[in-house]
Amino acid sequence: xxxxxxxxxxxGLAVFISDIRNCKSKEAEIKRINKELANIRSKFKGDKALDxxxxxxxxxKLLFIFLLGHDIDFGHMEAVNLLSSNKYTxxxxxxxxxxxxxxxxxxxxxxxxxxxxxxxxxxxxxxxxLALHCIANVGSREMAEAFASEIPKILVAGDTMDxxxxxxxxxxLRLYKTSPDLVPMGEWxxxxxxxxxxxxxxxxxxxxxxxxxxxxxxxxxFKTCVSLxxxxxxxxxxxxxxxxQDYTYYFVPAPWLSVKLLRLLQCYPPPEDTAVKGxxxxxxxxxxxxxxxxxxxxxxxxxxxxxxxxFEAISLIIHYDSEPNLLVxxxxxxxxxxxxxxxxxxxxxxxxxxxxxxxxxxxEAVKTHIETVINALKTERDVSVRQRAADLLYAMCDRTxxxxxxxxxxxxxxxxDYSIREEIVLKVAILAEKYAVDYTWYVDTIxxxxxxxxxxVSEEVWYRVIQIxxxxxxxxxxxAKTVFEALQAPACHENMVKVGGYIxxxxxxxxxxxxxxxxxxxxxxxxxxFHLCSVPTRALLLSSYIKFVNLFPETKxxxxxxxxxxxxxxxxxxxxxxxxxxxxxxSSIASTDVLATVLEEMPPFPERESSIxxxxxxxxxxxxxxxxxxxxxxxxxxxxxxxPVVNASTVSTPSPSADLxxxxxxxxxxxxxxxxxxxxxxxxxxALAPGAEDNFSRFVCKNNGVLFENQLLQIGIKSEYRQNLGxxxxxxxxxxxxxxxxxxxxxxxPGELQSELNLQAKPVEPIVEGGAQVQQVINIECLSxxxxxxxxxxxxxxxxxxxxxxxKLPITINKFFQPTExxxxxxxxxxxxxxxxxxxxxxxxxxxxxxxxEVTKAKLIGFGTALLQDVDPNVDNFVGAGxxxxxxxxxxxxxxxxxxxxxxxxxxxxxxxxxxxxxxLCGLLSQQF
Numbered sequence: 061x062x063x064x065x066x067x068x069x070x071x072g073l074a075v076f077i078s079d080i081r082n083c084k085s086k087e088a089e090i091k092r093i094n095k096e097l098a099n100i101r102s103k104f105k106g107d108k109a110l111d112x113x114x115x116x117x118x119x120x121k122l123l124f125i126f127l128l129g130h131d132i133d134f135g136h137m138e139a140v141n142l143l144s145s146n147k148y149t150x151x152x153x154x155x156x157x158x159x160x161x162x163x164x165x166x167x168x169x170x171x172x173x174x175x176x177x178x179x180x181x182x183x184x185x186x187x188x189x190l191a192l193h194c195i196a197n198v199g200s201r202e203m204a205e206a207f208a209s210e211i212p213k214i215l216v217a218g219d220t221m222d223x224x225x226x227x228x229x230x231x232x233l234r235l236y237k238t239s240p241d242l243v244p245m246g247e248w249x250x251x252x253x254x255x256x257x258x259x260x261x262x263x264x265x266x267x268x269x270x271x272x273x274x275x276x277x278x279x280x281x282f283k284t285c286v287s288l289x290x291x292x293x294x295x296x297x298x299x300x301x302x303x304x305q306d307y308t309y310y311f312v313p314a315p316w317l318s319v320k321l322l323r324l325l326q327c328y329p330p331p332e333d334t335a336v337k338g339x340x341x342x343x344x345x346x347x348x349x350x351x352x353x354x355x356x357x358x359x360x361x362x363x364x365x366x367x368x369x370x371f372e373a374i375s376l377i378i379h380y381d382s383e384p385n386l387l388v389x390x391x392x393x394x395x396x397x398x399x400x401x402x403x404x405x406x407x408x409x410x411x412x413x414x415x416x417x418x419x420x421x422x423x424e425a426v427k428t429h430i431e432t433v434i435n436a437l438k439t440e441r442d443v444s445v446r447q448r449a450a451d452l453l454y455a456m457c458d459r460t461x462x463x464x465x466x467x468x469x470x471x472x473x474x475x476x477d478y479s480i481r482e483e484i485v486l487k488v489a490i491l492a493e494k495y496a497v498d499y500t501w502y503v504d505t506i507x508x509x510x511x512x513x514x515x516x517v518s519e520e521v522w523y524r525v526i527q528i529x530x531x532x533x534x535x536x537x538x539x540a541k542t543v544f545e546a547l548q549a550p551a552c553h554e555n556m557v558k559v560g561g562y563i564x565x566x567x568x569x570x571x572x573x574x575x576x577x578x579x580x581x582x583x584x585x586x587x588x589x590f591h592l593c594s595v596p597t598r599a600l601l602l603s604s605y606i607k608f609v610n611l612f613p614e615t616k617x618x619x620x621x622x623x624x625x626x627x628x629x630x631x632x633x634x635x636x637x638x639x640x641x642x643x644x645x646x647s648s649i650a651s652t653d654v655l656a657t658v659l660e661e662m663p664p665f666p667e668r669e670s671s672i673x674x675x676x677x678x679x680x681x682x683x684x685x686x687x688x689x690x691x692x693x694x695x696x697x698x699x700x701x702x703x704p705v706v707n708a709s710t711v712s713t714p715s716p717s718a719d720l721x722x723x724x725x726x727x728x729x730x731x732x733x734x735x736x737x738x739x740x741x742x743x744x745x746x747a748l749a750p751g752a753e754d755n756f757s758r759f760v761c762k763n764n765g766v767l768f769e770n771q772l773l774q775i776g777i778k779s780e781y782r783q784n785l786g787x788x789x790x791x792x793x794x795x796x797x798x799x800x801x802x803x804x805x806x807x808x809x810p811g812e813l814q815s816e817l818n819l820q821a822k823p824v825e826p827i828v829e830g831g832a833q834v835q836q837v838i839n840i841e842c843l844s845x846x847x848x849x850x851x852x853x854x855x856x857x858x859x860x861x862x863x864x865x866x867x868k869l870p871i872t873i874n875k876f877f878q879p880t881e882x883x884x885x886x887x888x889x890x891x892x893x894x895x896x897x898x899x900x901x902x903x904x905x906x907x908x909x910x911x912x913x914e915v916t917k918a919k920l921i922g923f924g925t926a927l928l929q930d931v932d933p934n935v936d937n938f939v940g941a942g943x944x945x946x947x948x949x950x951x952x953x954x955x956x957x958x959x960x961x962x963x964x965x966x967x968x969x970x971x972x973x974x975x976x977x978x979x980x981l982c983g984l985l986s987q988q989f
Contacts (some may be wrong), residue, residue, distance in 0.1 A: 069352045070117045077124065088485060095124055104138055112150045115142055119157050126161060136161065140168055143175035144913035148186055151179075155190050159197035174406055178209060185221045188214070192227040192343025193353070196234040204239035206622055211235070212244070217250040222260040229255070229266035233273055249281050256288040261307045261314055264292065268320040275327040276795075277857060286328050290340045291319045311356040315365035327771060329751050330380045341383060347373040348389050363402075371408055378415045381765055382758065384915055387422035394428045403442055410436070410448035417455035420762050420922070426456045434468045443477045450480065454487045462495035466505055473512050482516040484937040491519045493528065500542075502528065507546055507556070514553025516718040522559050531664045537570040539563050544577050557589045558597055565604030566661055569611045579612035587622065595633050602628075602636065606643040610659040613652075620647055654798060655900040715733050751774045752867045756849065759870030760984050761922035768867050772796055777865070781875045783945040786840035788871070792854070796829040800856040800863075805836055807869065808851045816846035816870065829854070838869075842876045842946045847980050873980055877953070884931045887941065891954055894971035901982035902969045911959055919988050925955060932956070944977060951977045955985070 076096060083089040097296070102119045103110060110118075115138050122135045135157075142154030158172055170193075177933045179191035192211070195203050214220055215228040236243045247250070252274075255267035273280040296304070296314050307314040331337040351370045355362055374390045377383065394416070397409035410433070416422045431455075437449040450469065457465045469488050476484055487508055496502035506525040510517050543560040546552060564582050572576045583605070590601055605619045622628065628640035650658065755767055759777070767790075768775040776791035794800055807821050818841040824833045850869040855862065882890070894900065909915070916938060920927050925940030932939050938957040941948050951974050958967040966989050970982045 062518040070113075070120060072117050073120050073124070076121055076362060080124075080128070089128075093128070093130060096121060097125065101134060101359045102586075106137065110138075112145050112147060116150045116153045119153055122924075123153075123157050123160060127564075132161060136168055140171050140175065143172070143179075145306065148190075151187065151190055155194045157581060159194050162198070163200075169200075169202055173203075176207070177210075177321065180207070180214065187222050188224045189227045189755045192224070192231040196227075196231040199238045200235050201239050201242070204242040208232075208235055208239070208242045211251070212248040216248055222258075222263050225255070225258075225260075225263045229263070229270045233266075233270045236270075236273060245278070245281070251285070253282060253285045253288060256285060258294050261304065263315055265317045265320060268317065268324055272320065272324045272327065276326065279327060279771050285338045286325065286331055287333065289321045289324050290310060290336050290343070292333065293318060293325075294339050294343050296321075297343045309365050310359055310362035312362065312365040315369055319372045322369070322376050326376055326379045329754075329769070330382055332754075341386065344373055344377060344386050344937065348386075349392055349568075350392055367405065367408075371412065374412050378412070379412075379735075381419050384421035384912075385919075387416060387419055388425045391416050391422045391429075392732070393423040395432070398432045398436065403445060406436065406440070407442070407445050407448055410445065410452050414448070414452050414455045418764070420764070420918075423456070423458070426452075427458075427461060430461060430464070434465075437468065437472050443479065445481050446472075446477070447483075450487065452633055454491065457491050457495065457496050459497070462491055463501065466491050469551040470505070470508055470512060472508075472575075472648070474511075481513055485513050485516045485521065486518070489517075489524065493524065499528065499532055500538045503535060503539045503542055507542060507559070510553055510555045510559065511546065511549075514555045517555050522555050524561050525559060527665045529564065529655065530548075530662050536563075536567045538570045540567040541577070544568075544571060544582065545587070548732060552589070554593055554597055554915060557586075557593055558600055561586055561597070561604040565607035565611075568608065572612065577613050580618065581609065583608055583618065595636060599635055599639055602643060606647060607659055609647045610655050613905045617646060620644060623647070647834070661870070736940050747866065749865050749867055756868040756870050757987050760872055760874065761988055762918045763875075763922075767870065768865065770865075771855070773800075773865070775854075777870065779870075779875070780912045781840075783878060784842040784876055784947050786842075786871070786875060788838040788840060788869070790836045790838065790852075791833055792824070792828060792836070793833040794828045794830055796858070798859060799830055800828040800858055802826060803834075803856040804854070805830050806853040806855075807838060808853065810848060810851060813846055813848045813850065816844045817841070817850065818843055840871060842873075844946050844948045845873055845944065845951065845974060845977050845980070847873075847976065860922075871979065872984055873944060874924045874984060876945050878945055879924065879926030880941045880943055880952075881926050882928060882931070882941045884928075887928060887931050887939065887954065890941075890952070891956075891971060894952075894954065894973065899978060900969065900971045900975060901975075901978035902963060902967065903982050904967045905986050905988045905989070907959075907964045909989060911961055911964065911989075916957070916959070916989065920955075920957065923985055923988070925953065934958070936961075938939065944972070949974075953977070953981065955981070957985075964984060 063202065078087055079092055083092060100121060103114070103118060119135055119139050119142060121690060123131050126132045129873070139154045139157035139161075140468070142150045143155070143158075145151050158278060162168060162172065171734065176191045176194060179187040182188065192214075195207055195211075209226050211232045215225055215232060220228070232243065243812045245958055252267065253271060256264055256271070258264050258267070271282055271285050275285065296318055299313050304313045309315050322949065325340070331340060351366070355366070370393070374394065377386045377390050391413065394409040394413050397405045398413075400406055400409070413426055413429070413433075417426045430453075433449050433452050437446055437453065440446045440449065450472070453465050453469060466488055469484055469491075473481065473484055473488070489506060491510075492502050492505040503525065506521065510522065529536055543556070543563050546556055547560045564586065568577075568582050572579050572582070586601055590598060593601065602623070605622065609616050609619055623640045623644040629637065629644075631637045646655070646658065749768060749770075752768070759765065759767070763780065764778045765773060765776070772792040772795055774791075774795055777788065778791075779786060779788040781787075790805075792803070792805070803824065803826050805821070805824050807819055809817055809819060820839045822837045824836045828834050850871055852867045852869045854865045854867075857863070917927055920938055920940055924938075925942035928939045928941060936959060938959075940955045940957075942953050946951060951972050953970065953972045955971075956969045958969075960966070966986075968982060968986050968989075970978050970985070972978045972981070
C-alpha cells in the first residue's frame, strides 16, 4: 500500500480524538460528540462544496464516533462519493466507512456496487484490492449476486497481479461461505486448482484456503488438487529455510501454507496413484524426521511453527489410518511430547494419542506410554490436561490393562476436580463392564465407585450393576455378601443403600446361612439407613422389606410392625403411604403360594444398549464423542452371557413380576426396521460410491475404522463376532453445521445372499443435527458360506439436495472364523487329508506392500485364524488354522503363506473341506499383501 503523505495526517481528526480522550465524564464526552456531529452536519448541508480532504476528515470522524458506540444516521452519501476519488487515501476511507456502517438493505447499495465495478474494471491493482476487500467485508447476498461471476475471472486471469489474486481468492471464499449457490465454479475449477502451482506463495496460500472449502462441498470436482497439493508440499518440506526467504518464519519454510495443504489433503482418502502416495509418505517421514532434529532457534515462534506442521501431519496420518509405520512413528513422537515442559504441547499430544488409540496399527504403541499418562493424570496442574489424560486412558484400555487403568482412575477420582468427576465415573463404569472377565471384580469396582464418588454416580450406573448381577447366577452370592459388608460402614452413600436394598431383597437368601448375616440382621442393617434416605430410596427399601417377607417368613412379624407404624401408614408422601398399606395387606391376606408368585425373583433383563454409554455421550455433547469411545459397548459376554439377538422377535418377554426399579426395557421390535413409510421416494441402491471397493478390502483383516468419508458425512464402523453370530455398530457423523433430514439407511442382501446371511438392523434417527453423530446396530447371523457382501444405502437431504450413497458392508466369511491351535504333527496330518484339488485354492502374487514380518502376522491374526508357531520347517513361512462357523455347517481351514523376499512375491495356499470357502478365503487374503 502507498505510504500516507504528511498532508494526509488529518489534524482536525487528531484534535477531536484528543478532546474525547481528555473528557472527564461520560456527559462531557456526549456533549463534545454532539457538538462535532452538529458541525459535520452543517458542513455536509452547507452551500459550499467540500473538497476530498474535508469529506475524508469528516467521514473519519463519523466512523470514530460510531466505533465509540453512538448511532450515525447521516454521512453515507459522502462516503459513497469518496469511492469515486482517484486518491488512494480518500477511496480507502470511503470503503472503510461502507464496510463498517452500510448494511445489505441500504438504498445506497446500487451506487456502491457501481463504484466497486468501476474499480474492478480499472485494472489498478490498489483500487481492485480495496474493492475486493469491501466485497468480502460486507459479504452480503446482494454483493454475491453482483460480483460472484466476476471475481473468478479476475482470479484466473493471466495479467492479474499477485496481490490482487490473493484478495480475489479470499473474497471468493467469503462469498462462497455466505452464498454457496451463487458462486459458479464449474468452468473455473481446473484453473483455480492450478493456482496451487503458482510461483507466488501468497497466491498459493490464499488459493489453498479457497480450494479446501470448495473441496468439502464438491470433492469430486476438485480431486485433481491432491496431486498438486502433494507436489507443492513436497517442495516446501524438502526446501531449506534459505530457499523461501520471504515466506520463512523463524527458520521454518512457509508454515501456514504447509498446514493448509495438510488440511486440504484430509478432505480426501489416500491417493490411489502409487507415485503420489509414495511422495506424500516421504513428506510425512521428512516432517517426522525434522521433529527429531535439534531446534534452529530458541524462540518460541520457531517451535510453534514447527509443531503446528507436525501435529497437522499427524492428523493426516490418523485420517488415512493405512500406514502402520507412520502411525507408530507418530505415536512415538507424541510420546516424547507427553513430558515436554510446555503445557499446550502435552495437551495436544494427549488429544492426538486418543485418536491414535483407535487405530489397530498404533493401539499397542499407544499402550507403551501408559505409565506416563497415569503420571500426567496424577500430577498435571491444568485440569484440561488431566481430562485429556483420562480420555486417553479410556481410549487405550483393553483386556490386558483394564484392571490397572480402572484402579488408577478410581485412585484419581478421590482428588479429581468436581467438573470432571461425573465423566470419570461413567468411564470407569463402562470399562469395568466391558472388560470384566471376573464379575466379582466388576462388583467390587462399582461399589468402590459408589463409595468414593457416590454423589456423581448416576442412576444409569447403579441400574447397570443390578442388571448384570441379576443376569449372572455366578456373582449373585458374592454381590449380596459384598453389599452387606459395605452397608455396615457408619456412613455410606444413598446410592449404596439403593444397591444394597435391591440386591439383598433379591438374593439375601444366598448369605442368610451365616449367623453374621442372618435375615433379621440384614433387615435391621437396611432399616437403620431408612430414616437417612430420600423418598425414592425409602420406597425401594419398603419393596425390599416385602421381598424379605417372601424370602424369610421368620421376619414377617417384624416387618409388619414397621409397615403398620404411623410413620408409614400416615406418611405425608402418598407413594410411601400407598406402598406401606398395600404391602401390609399383601403380607397379611396372601397365601404362601400367592406371595411367592407375586414376589418371585426378578427375571434376567433383556440385552440392550448400555445406558451408561448413552449418558456419557449426552454429557460430552453431540458429535464430540470419539469413535474409540463409541466402541466401548457392552460385549456379547457382558450382561449375563446373553448371546447377540439375531431376530428381535425371538427375545423372551420377562414374566410380569414386580419391577421395583422400573429397569425393564421392551425388546426391540422385529421386522423390517429400515423402511421410512413417509419418505417421498423408495430407497434405491445405486452404483457404489468412489473408493467403496478399496475401503471394503481394508476391513478384511480389521473390525473397526472409517468405512466412508466425504465432505458431508463420515461413517465409522465397529464390529464383533462369535461363532456364526456378529454385531456391527455403524456411526454416522454429520461433518457440516447443517442438519440432515429424511436420513434413511437401508441394508440389502442381494440375490442368494438373502438365504446365506440374516441381518437385523435397528432404526436410525431421521434427522442428524449439524456436528452430531447417530448410531445404528446391525445383528448378523451366518446361515451358510457366502461370497457376496451386503449393500448399505444411505439417503438424506442436505440443503435441499438429495444425497445417495451406496457402500459394501464389510461382512466377509472370514469374520466367522474361530482360531484353532494345532501341533505340528496334527497340522500336517490334516493338511494331507485335505489334498483333493477341490479342497485347495492357491495363488501366487506380487507384494503390493513392504514385506514386513510383524505387519504380516497382524494381518493373519486379524483375518481370524490362529497363527501357529514352530510348525512349518521354513521359519519364514506362516501357517494358520481355524474353523468357519455357519448355522448349517462348520468348515475347517488350514492356510500357508510363503513369502519370497528376493522376488517380492507370495504364495498363498488354503485348504478347507469346501471348495467355495477355499476360493473365497484365498481371494480375500491375497488382496491384503
